[in-house]
Amino acid sequence: MADLRANFLGIKSPNPFWLASAPPTDRKTNVERAFRAGWGGVVWKTLGEAGPPVVNVSGARYGALHGPDRRLIAFNNIELITDRDLEINLREIKEVKRDWPDRALVASLMVPCEEDAWKKILARVEETECDGVELNFGCPHGMSERGMGSAVGQVPEYIEMVARWCKANTRMPVIVKLTPNITDIRRPARAAKAGGADAVSLINTINSIMGLDLDNMTIAGAIDGKGTHGGMCGPAVKPIALSMVSEIARDPETRGLPISAIGGITTWRDAAEFIALGAGNVQVCTAAMTYGFKIVEEMISGLGNFMDAKGYGSIEDFRARAVPNVTDWQYLNLNYVAKAEIDQDLCIKCGRCHIACEDTSHQAIFASVDGQRKFVVNDDECVGCNLCVLVCPVEKCISLVQRTQGVDPRTGWDYARPAANWTAHPNNPSVVKAAE
Amino acid sequence: MGIVSEPKGIADVKPGRLDAATLKSHFADLHPALSRHEARVEADRCYFCFDAPCQKACPTSIDIPLFIREIAADNALGAARTILESNILGGMCARVCPTETLCEEACVREAAEGKPVRIGLLQRHAVDAQMATGKQPFARKLATGKRVAIVGAGPAGLACAHALAVSGHSPVIFERREKPGGLNEYGIAAYKTPEDFAAREVAFVLSIGGIEVRHGVALGRDFSLEDLRARYDAVFLSVGLPGVNKLGLPDEDKLANVVDAVDYIAELRQAKDLTKLAVGRRVVVIGGGMTAVDAAVQSKRLGAEIVTIAYRRGLEDMKASAYERQLAQTNGVTIRAWARPLALEGHGGAVSGVLFERTRMENGALVAVGDAFRIEADVVFTAIGQTGAAAPFSAAAPKLQNGKIVVDAGRRTSLAGVWAGGDCVAGGLDLTVSAVEDGKQAARSIDAALRG
Numbered sequence: 016m017a018d019l020r021a022n023f024l025g026i027k028s029p030n031p032f033w034l035a036s037a038p039p040t041d042r043k044t045n046v047e048r049a050f051r052a053g054w055g056g057v058v059w060k061t062l063g064e065a066g067p068p069v070v071n072v073s074g075a076r077y078g079a080l081h082g083p084d085r086r087l088i089a090f091n092n093i094e095l096i097t098d099r100d101l102e103i104n105l106r107e108i109k110e111v112k113r114d115w116p117d118r119a120l121v122a123s124l125m126v127p128c129e130e131d132a133w134k135k136i137l138a139r140v141e142e143t144e145c146d147g148v149e150l151n152f153g154c155p156h157g158m159s160e161r162g163m164g165s166a167v168g169q170v171p172e173y174i175e176m177v178a179r180w181c182k183a184n185t186r187m188p189v190i191v192k193l194t195p196n197i198t199d200i201r202r203p204a205r206a207a208k209a210g211g212a213d214a215v216s217l218i219n220t221i222n223s224i225m226g227l228d229l230d231n232m233t234i235a236g237a238i239d240g241k242g243t244h245g246g247m248c249g250p251a252v253k254p255i256a257l258s259m260v261s262e263i264a265r266d267p268e269t270r271g272l273p274i275s276a277i278g279g280i281t282t283w284r285d286a287a288e289f290i291a292l293g294a295g296n297v298q299v300c301t302a303a304m305t306y307g308f309k310i311v312e313e314m315i316s317g318l319g320n321f322m323d324a325k326g327y328g329s330i331e332d333f334r335a336r337a338v339p340n341v342t343d344w345q346y347l348n349l350n351y352v353a354k355a356e357i358d359q360d361l362c363i364k365c366g367r368c369h370i371a372c373e374d375t376s377h378q379a380i381f382a383s384v385d386g387q388r389k390f391v392v393n394d395d396e397c398v399g400c401n402l403c404v405l406v407c408p409v410e411k412c413i414s415l416v417q418r419t420q421g422v423d424p425r426t427g428w429d430y431a432r433p434a435a436n437w438t439a440h441p442n443n444p445s446v447v448k449a450a451e
Numbered sequence: 452m453g454i455v456s457e458p459k460g461i462a463d464v465k466p467g468r469l470d471a472a473t474l475k476s477h478f479a480d481l482h483p484a485l486s487r488h489e490a491r492v493e494a495d496r497c498y499f500c501f502d503a504p505c506q507k508a509c510p511t512s513i514d515i516p517l518f519i520r521e522i523a524a525d526n527a528l529g530a531a532r533t534i535l536e537s538n539i540l541g542g543m544c545a546r547v548c549p550t551e552t553l554c555e556e557a558c559v560r561e562a563a564e565g566k567p568v569r570i571g572l573l574q575r576h577a578v579d580a581q582m583a584t585g586k587q588p589f590a591r592k593l594a595t596g597k598r599v600a601i602v603g604a605g606p607a608g609l610a611c612a613h614a615l616a617v618s619g620h621s622p623v624i625f626e627r628r629e630k631p632g633g634l635n636e637y638g639i640a641a642y643k644t645p646e647d648f649a650a651r652e653v654a655f656v657l658s659i660g661g662i663e664v665r666h667g668v669a670l671g672r673d674f675s676l677e678d679l680r681a682r683y684d685a686v687f688l689s690v691g692l693p694g695v696n697k698l699g700l701p702d703e704d705k706l707a708n709v710v711d712a713v714d715y716i717a718e719l720r721q722a723k724d725l726t727k728l729a730v731g732r733r734v735v736v737i738g739g740g741m742t743a744v745d746a747a748v749q750s751k752r753l754g755a756e757i758v759t760i761a762y763r764r765g766l767e768d769m770k771a772s773a774y775e776r777q778l779a780q781t782n783g784v785t786i787r788a789w790a791r792p793l794a795l796e797g798h799g800g801a802v803s804g805v806l807f808e809r810t811r812m813e814n815g816a817l818v819a820v821g822d823a824f825r826i827e828a829d830v831v832f833t834a835i836g837q838t839g840a841a842a843p844f845s846a847a848a849p850k851l852q853n854g855k856i857v858v859d860a861g862r863r864t865s866l867a868g869v870w871a872g873g874d875c876v877a878g879g880l881d882l883t884v885s886a887v888e889d890g891k892q893a894a895r896s897i898d899a900a901l902r903g
Contacts, residue, residue, distance in 0.1 A: 083492050363559040363562045364504070364559055364562070365498040365500040366501030366502055367499070367500065367501060369501050388504075408498050408563075
């Protein structure tokens, strides 16, 4: 059996599955339930300054996007940082760390952008002997209106400044949690690194309105007739998170910066994908809030089986393996040719491939052969776009198959041409310019 | 002739074999309606096929993928309109269509996994939503002043009348029975259309306005086809099949409790109190179609102890679908194939059993094996098909074929100004849904003719 232990910034955990800073990690009761269920670590729900805690709404703080069978596709929230007293949280963190020394316990923090505020909270957190701190620069609702959370995360200079203060005022590892509500994730990641942060974690939630109540003309789940945007998470955000993680993993300025991946992780496969893109561990929230803590059993078993099947002895054996295969569009081989092929034995003749291609793409799938209902790819028109593969309801019925022999009837070019990308393509104006 | 309670002899025939509560549960909805959530989940299974096979398999060509998508998008009324535009009796068809041999058989999910989208139940979900509003989704066009006589208020006649009314014409339906609806009202198993659905649907159809229905008047008795042709701009014949096939056995008409299944089903459908309806202890149904299954299953649900369907050919040859046969079997009905009735046996003037000979196919012909067996019976139902032989035409009759009216694609008969549809025409499927299609197509053709 593969060794699932993770070592992130020297913080050891029996597996790479941590619970993200969120409602599930708001109190000792929940965290201990999570540890008993098998979670490798937690990032404790964000702590604020000493004094009167924040106040949450007493109405719907969560929203969701559902599939027809109420499967939760995406989730959002307008909950603030912890609304429990700082002293209670610190006491509980200390107790939990003492009682569960083999699990990772990181405290999430959010205080005003003043060095003194950070200095004070860091000193108090160090007393708990927890493993590290995560700076919450991601929360996009409520706290951001007060100049914290994503209001900081959207300004690289602030990120760098606060990271530097934290590194100067604690011996604990510092993780900077990034907001995806920006245009280029590399900027805040570079700022975190420049400020001396030990790692970044991403993504936090995405600004979102999950739906409207058309009877009342309000946001679904309104508070006394009014609603506000929340932060979206859950399975639907995973593709955004994968892209952002890959950007940081392959950016020359941040390459090698440890990443704790967050964003719609629901199964072992999601976790493995993030690890393959460079993440040292993963953080989960929505899946646990949907199904409870038990899901970690599937994650542990699934990741172990995957690693065994592939011969990976440890997480490090496959971490970042996919990073070299993520590139810019301009470096894609434009001489590579694949075309769709339909397995007639698997085809159930729904015709979705045909109508999708006919109406919206390249008119490259015939709907009948000799008057019979049969769906066949027309190589003369197929550009290998993958649309038919994706809309086909039968797995593996349609595949994109690379062509290597003969001539492409669509272009008249030989299939077997040496790899060439846009940077050297004759149609590229900058190539022509260089030649002149 | 109905079943005689406690006849002479040893026959065990009586009402009230089961108490009222049990009977109520036995005749409740065979397939309860889908809840809104169930409907949306089921609707999500539809692949929205291109040139959908289900739509092609529907005799009324309902745009099934579109109406299912409308249900999935929480637009049941839109779905209902999509259905009703093609089939105004979509509510009844959702309940009684042999979907397993029509749309659901064609569903690509049937090919993929043996579990088609439950199109019938989804259709019912949508039409029920429309009927719950108490409103018509359609409006009549400007009145044309054209009057069309329709003979028979069954599915074909109603569909034709509705479409003509929408087009602005004024149909008058002549119906020999007390109630409109035809076999929907008198002929289909009660558990397929409970809670007076047939009557409610007729009221829904007629709510379009402009349709007059005259009851208790029969073609050939109270008026003739010539009268109608003289007084109306067009005539649509949807008279159904007034006759039933006979077994052709001695004493068939003399023995008590040898009963035409169609009549018994009508009696059951119209019964105010099922505890008062006589039922035999041992029942034999002769035939292999839907009527045979309906008579057998309803007998069982009324409390008959031993019910046997006897069919002269193999199971696969039965007109009742595999699903219907399974329904019979799961209700405790025994189906005996390759059994041809040889003689009816009687005791004290009432039937007491049926003698059957075993059969087999030989060189494409059904032959006797030379072996016989007897099934004891207190009641024998005959369900070996209906016939149009008694079609009530006098001087100028439309061209007939085996007693059924010959029509073209526009449902025109050989007589000018006379159209026909439903079970009375040759070459049909003898289904509610095909009758509706006939009425719809005839109305289009009549409308075109009347607008000249």
